[in-house]
Amino acid sequence: MTDDRRAPDSAHARPEGASDELVAAVGRFSEALETVERARGALYEFHQLIGGAHGMLRDVVDELRSAGHGEWAERIRTELLGRNVLPGRWTFQIVEEFDDGYYRLFRDLERGVRDDTMAGRRHVYEAEWKQSLRGPRMAGYDAAP
Structure with a gap:
């Protein structure tokens, strides 16, 4: 009888005909994403830290x-409080531009490559690496939960 927890994870299996080079390239693209x-996350942290400072x-x-020290209070109020962090932008605008532009394109292209070349499967490279490190009947090395 086969222990299903030991079987390779079909949700992460290499699609038919996918070369080692392709699996590695798609894995690298996902790693870049x-x-x-x-x-x-760091950009959102920046956004929240600046808001907290204000x-x-x-x-x-x-x-x-x-x-x-009313003169200092007034200078801070008029010169710094509410000031744009970049020309014409508060941090929420930076976050929105990043999300709607570069981030969305990066995410969509990675998904498109993965859908086209890996049948939409995620982490194929890592799943194969995991499989290569597993020994027979080793506790804690199951292929899937």
């Missing part, structure tokens, strides 16, 4: 004014 996903500036203005 994962890196862009991390960059996107929230703090409101308190700074009030505190400086209360401490008798």
Whole structure:
């Protein structure tokens, strides 16, 4: 009797006729997308950090004014609070432009290549790597849950 947990994962199997070079290239494209996903997370973190800093500036203005430094409070209020971080843009606009442009195109192209060459299967390269490292009847090395 075959243990189904030991069988190769068909959802990640190499499509018929796909060469090693193609599997590696598509895997590399997916890895590049994962890196862009991390960059996107950093961009959202930047967006939230700048927003948080601007929230703090409101308190700074009030505190400086209360401490008798109204001239500094006024400069911060008029020169920095609410200022664009890039010409004409707050961070929400940067995030939206990134998401609607570069990120969407990158994601769509990666998906298109994967759909066309790997039958839509994800992580074929990694699944083959996992399979190559598995030994017979080794606990904790099942092909699938």
